[in-house]
Amino acid sequence: NAGVTQTPKFRVLKTGQSMTLLCAQDMNHEYMYWYRQDPGMGLRLIHYSVGEGTTAKGEVPDGYNVSRLKKQNFLLGLESAAPSQTSVYFCASSYSFITGDGYTFGSGTRLTVV
Amino acid sequence: AQTVTQSQPEMSVQEAETVTLSCTYDTSESDYYLFWYKQPPSRQMILVIRQEAYKQQNATENRFSVNFQKAAKSFSLKISDSQLGDAAMYFCAYRRNSGGADGLTFGKGTHLIIQP
Numbered sequence: 001n002a003g004v005t006q007t008p009k010f011r012v013l014k015t016g017q018s019m020t021l022l023c024a025q026d027m028n029h030e031y032m033y034w035y036r037q038d039p040g041m042g043l044r045l046i047h048y049s050v051g052e053g054t055t056a057k058g059e060v061p062d063g064y065n066v067s068r069l070k071k072q073n074f075l076l077g078l079e080s081a082a083p084s085q086t087s088v089y090f091c092a093s094s095y096s097f098i099t100g101d102g103y104t105f106g107s108g109t110r111l112t113v114v
Numbered sequence: 115a116q117t118v119t120q121s122q123p124e125m126s127v128q129e130a131e132t133v134t135l136s137c138t139y140d141t142s143e144s145d146y147y148l149f150w151y152k153q154p155p156s157r158q159m160i161l162v163i164r165q166e167a168y169k170q171q172n173a174t175e176n177r178f179s180v181n182f183q184k185a186a187k188s189f190s191l192k193i194s195d196s197q198l199g200d201a202a203m204y205f206c207a208y209r210r211n212s213g214g215a216d217g218l219t220f221g222k223g224t225h226l227i228i229q230p
Contacts, residue, residue, distance in 0.1 A: 033217050033218075035217075035220075040123070040222055040223075041222060042118075042205060042220040042221055042222040042223050043205065043218075043220040044220070045216075045217040045218075045219075048216060048217050056216070058216070058217060088157065090159065092159075092218075102149055102151075102161035102164055103159075103161075103218060105158065105159035107156075107157060107158055108157045108158075
């Protein structure tokens with residue numbers, strides 16, 4: 001049981017380049033989330049999805065796009081990377097928000113934009 | 115909007131002693147969940163303990179327990195018999211229950227150091 005898998009684990013981008021982070025879960029979870037973690041800031045929600053084909057904005061969505069074409073996958077895109085997007089990115093999923101289950105997190109992607 | 119505040123950026127404790135990490139939150143909701151997550155240097159987010167707002171009894175998981183004060187909107191984590199493996203960042207998190215698919219709200223974290 002792999003849980004939540006994020007690829008890649010590390011990446012260095014030049015300013016203006018684009019990239020896609022992939023999150024895959026094998027637990028049949030409906031809800032998926034993308035967070036970014038910056039020193040001294042905790043984790044902040046970028047975008048989330050409540051089911052296949054749906055997405056919604058979180059706290060810090062600017063500069064990012066997402067897609068959920070398949071239930072098990074949630075993609076995070078950076079169209080034109082900026083140094084301010086240097087961060088550690090976490091994907092998370094949950095079966096239901098009403099049961100009080102905590103989320104299952106991926107191991108994170110460290111992205112550096114130079 | 116909900117906010118979660120962890121007022122202690124860093125805490126240090128001697129091995130085998132007890133330490134308490136503080137967390138306060140602000141919400142107008144009455145039905146919600148609170149969580150403590152541990153993040154060791156491996157970066158993995160690990161759920162330590164959870165508390166449902168409607169349950170008055172404080173949650174306990176082995177050496178980890180919480181002091182949940184709903185009226186004061188306070189949710190502290192007590193770690194008893196601290197071990198070297200407890201060294202990590204600890205995050206307090208909140209999630210509302212009504213229409214609460216919109217994710218966890220995290221505090222900024224407390225870095226816990228265990229002195230051998």
